[in-house]
Amino acid sequence: MALLEVKDLRTSFHTEDGIVGAVDGVSFSVEKGQTLGIVGESGSGKSVTCLTIMGLNAKRNTTSSGEAIWKGKNLLTTKPRELREIRGNDISMIFQDPMTSLNPVHTIGKQLIEAVQLHRDVSNRVARARSLELLKAVGIPYAERRIDDYPHQFSGGMRQRVMIAMALINDPDLLIADEPTTALDVTTQAQILTLMKRLQEEFGSAIIIITHDLGVVAETADDVLVMYGARVVEHASVEELFNRPQHPYTWGLIGSLPRLDIDVERLIQIPGQPPSLLRPPRGCRFHPRCSYVMEVCKTTVPELLPTQREPDHLQACHLDEETKDREAAKLLESMMAEAG
Amino acid sequence: MFRYLIRRILWAILLFIIITFVTFVIFFMGPNDPARAQCGGDQARPACLKLVTEHYGLNKPLYVQYWRFFDRLVVHQNLGYSYANGSSVNQTIAKAAPVTASLVFGGAVIWMMIALSLGVYSALRPRSLLDRTAMVFVLIGISAHPVWIGLIFEYVFGVKLGWTPIANYANFFGAPAGSGLPGGPWQWFYHMILPWFTFALLFAALYVRMVRANVMETLNEDFVRTARAKGAPERRILVSHVLRNALLPVVTMLGMDIGVALGGAVFTETVYQLPGLGQNLVVGIQANDFATVQGVVVFATVAILLFNLIVDVLYAWIDPRIRLA
Numbered sequence: 103m104a105l106l107e108v109k110d111l112r113t114s115f116h117t118e119d120g121i122v123g124a125v126d127g128v129s130f131s132v133e134k135g136q137t138l139g140i141v142g143e144s145g146s147g148k149s150v151t152c153l154t155i156m157g158l159n160a161k162r163n164t165t166s167s168g169e170a171i172w173k174g175k176n177l178l179t180t181k182p183r184e185l186r187e188i189r190g191n192d193i194s195m196i197f198q199d200p201m202t203s204l205n206p207v208h209t210i211g212k213q214l215i216e217a218v219q220l221h222r223d224v225s226n227r228v229a230r231a232r233s234l235e236l237l238k239a240v241g242i243p244y245a246e247r248r249i250d251d252y253p254h255q256f257s258g259g260m261r262q263r264v265m266i267a268m269a270l271i272n273d274p275d276l277l278i279a280d281e282p283t284t285a286l287d288v289t290t291q292a293q294i295l296t297l298m299k300r301l302q303e304e305f306g307s308a309i310i311i312i313t314h315d316l317g318v319v320a321e322t323a324d325d326v327l328v329m330y331g332a333r334v335v336e337h338a339s340v341e342e343l344f345n346r347p348q349h350p351y352t353w354g355l356i357g358s359l360p361r362l363d364i365d366v367e368r369l370i371q372i373p374g375q376p377p378s379l380l381r382p383p384r385g386c387r388f389h390p391r392c393s394y395v396m397e398v399c400k401t402t403v404p405e406l407l408p409t410q411r412e413p414d415h416l417q418a419c420h421l422d423e424e425t426k427d428r429e430a431a432k433l434l435e436s437m438m439a440e441a442g
Numbered sequence: 443m444f445r446y447l448i449r450r451i452l453w454a455i456l457l458f459i460i461i462t463f464v465t466f467v468i469f470f471m472g473p474n475d476p477a478r479a480q481c482g483g484d485q486a487r488p489a490c491l492k493l494v495t496e497h498y499g500l501n502k503p504l505y506v507q508y509w510r511f512f513d514r515l516v517v518h519q520n521l522g523y524s525y526a527n528g529s530s531v532n533q534t535i536a537k538a539a540p541v542t543a544s545l546v547f548g549g550a551v552i553w554m555m556i557a558l559s560l561g562v563y564s565a566l567r568p569r570s571l572l573d574r575t576a577m578v579f580v581l582i583g584i585s586a587h588p589v590w591i592g593l594i595f596e597y598v599f600g601v602k603l604g605w606t607p608i609a610n611y612a613n614f615f616g617a618p619a620g621s622g623l624p625g626g627p628w629q630w631f632y633h634m635i636l637p638w639f640t641f642a643l644l645f646a647a648l649y650v651r652m653v654r655a656n657v658m659e660t661l662n663e664d665f666v667r668t669a670r671a672k673g674a675p676e677r678r679i680l681v682s683h684v685l686r687n688a689l690l691p692v693v694t695m696l697g698m699d700i701g702v703a704l705g706g707a708v709f710t711e712t713v714y715q716l717p718g719l720g721q722n723l724v725v726g727i728q729a730n731d732f733a734t735v736q737g738v739v740v741f742a743t744v745a746i747l748l749f750n751l752i753v754d755v756l757y758a759w760i761d762p763r764i765r766l767a
Contacts, residue, residue, distance in 0.1 A: 158670055190673035197671075202664040206763060207686050216682075217672045252762040268672070 104131035111168035113154045122379045124150040126332040137309040139323030147332040148312045191221040194269035198281035200261035204253035211249035236267035259290035278310045331377040331387030338415040348417035454747045521737035526729040531737035542718035549641035556646040561653025583647025592640040592713030609715040641710040656688040697753030701746040
């Protein structure tokens with residue numbers, strides 16, 4: 103049985119301009135100990151999907167429907183008190199910006215101890231020992247001394263390590279990482295990703311990693327969900343996605359990956375702007391930017407269907423599979439060729 | 443922390459010198475002749491004028507006068523003697539300062555209590571009935587003049603309802619023997635309650651908006667989301683994560699506004715006939731009593747500098763980013 107099963111999740115925000123459908127019918131599942139990558143541009147609904155599962159959207163102007171089944175409970179209808187017991191204990195989350203995600207007026211030790219004591223009835227000494235253990239596990243040097251330091255005394259990478267320590271402190275079954283490396287410099291990014299992979303083996307947590315960086319996905323994920331305009335456009339294992347990408351948007355993402363080994367004039371980019379979720383385009387939401395657009399794309403929403411060759415590879419595009427295989431092969435070939 | 447403190451103290455001393463010098467020059471440049479004031483105005487006899495001028499050194503150059511003044515002030519802690527009636531300015535201030543201090547600090551406690559409760563509540567429930575009512579309160583508080591508010595309060599609570607006295611001050615430590623005046627803590631409180639509210643209203647109104655804005659902003663901070671993701675209950679988030687951060691700028695403002703408030707105290711003291719610094723200042727200006735006016739200004743300056751120093755230290759204590767910088 104899947105650890106987390108999300109079915110037809112929908113979230114909309116009521117703004118002064120109208121209703122923004124930030125997540126529109128998203129379904130996926132996460133298996134124990136596995137890593138799911140969610141990829142998409144800013145505003146594609148990837149973060150909101152996870153915030154909805156965690157119940158962390160602002161309550162005032164948000165409505166959600168669908169299901170997120172966790173251990174037989176639908177998280178969307180769970181009472182706030184029960185949800186609080188799950189948050190930070192069974193499911194924990196780390197965020198994009200480590201510079202602002204820690205409270206500046208408390209020592210990191212105090213914040214780690216708080217995380218322990220919110221879920222375990224233990225003394226300060228025990229909680230502190232556990233905090234130290236985690237700080238060492240995430241590779242904070244001189245942890246005994248640094249536990250009493252304040253967030254501003256740490257670098258960005260070190261703060262993200264502290265956030266990871268805080269997320270793992272109660273041994274969660276699922277860790278949601280919302281763009282955990284976006285705000286960090288490249289060398290630190292690699293360190294943090296390696297750390298997360300190592301800790302996943304150690305703690306056995308499943309991970310949902312949200313990113314706009316296909317490189318991060320290639321390195322960490324088992325399964326990949328590609329989101330565009332609040333919907334899932336492609337869902338496949340990481341090998342399938344990179345070997346036989348089926349959606350023109352995914353092709354665009356792969357094609358726009360910067361590479362060090364080849365010399366290009368400029369990066370290939372997907373033309374146009376991400377769609378407005380206030381007034382999304384009719385039919386396939388990618389059609390205004392798609393170079394394979396057909397008449398049907400402008401009127402009919404493509405369903406998320408399995409490919410003929412691989413039933414676990416889901417995609418939502420009206421193109422026939424033969425064309426898609428051919429185009430995907432061409433894209434990969436051209437990238438290989440350029441790579442020499 | 444120690445270096446920070448030293449830095450702040452040196453800065454306060456420099457400010458003290460500058461401010462006393464500027465006030466001194468302003469009075470010096472003024473059109474009034476203090477010697478004439480002392481000798482009975484227009485009918486002053488030349489002999490008297492000469493005597494007074496020489497006694498106070500009024501014919502000496504500016505820097506000599508300032509030096510005499512500064513020397514007397516710093517070395518002898520003496521603010522001089524009134525030009526109007528010759529009484530010691532030190533004693534005048536010693537009598538008036540507790541009255542003003544009662545008004546300002548008591549008022550500050552009330553304004554912070556109103557601002558915190560209303561501000562935090564309206565931040566948690568924006569656009570609720572209470573939030574909108576608070577907005578009306580703010581508009582009244584900012585628009586209405588303290589003298590007008592004072593008169594209305596006196597009329598309603600003092601005259602119509604008869605709940606409070608309408609004027610005068612009662613000493614906290616008991617009235618001077620044989621004076622027949624009311625005294626003691628309860629009488630003090632009873633006499634101060636209307637002045638406090640009158641005085642607090644303007645600042646309470648300003649601070650409600652500030653507290654509300656700060657709390658709302660802090661509620662949107664990433665670390666608040668982190669706290670929620672940890673599974674912390676809302677009450678704990680508010681107390682432990684939101685308030686302390688939201689109140690940092692409020693503490694800074696409070697330090698600055700106590701000075702402004704000291705100026706505002708003049709109005710409240712006048713309405714309720716409280717014999718405080720403000721009232722002495724007004725009387726002093728009307729009588730061309732240079733020594734008293736300057737004494738009050740210097741004392742107020744020192745009080746504000748001292749208070750700002752306390753606030754700076756307090757601020758460093760609650761914000762580790764400053765303490766450890």
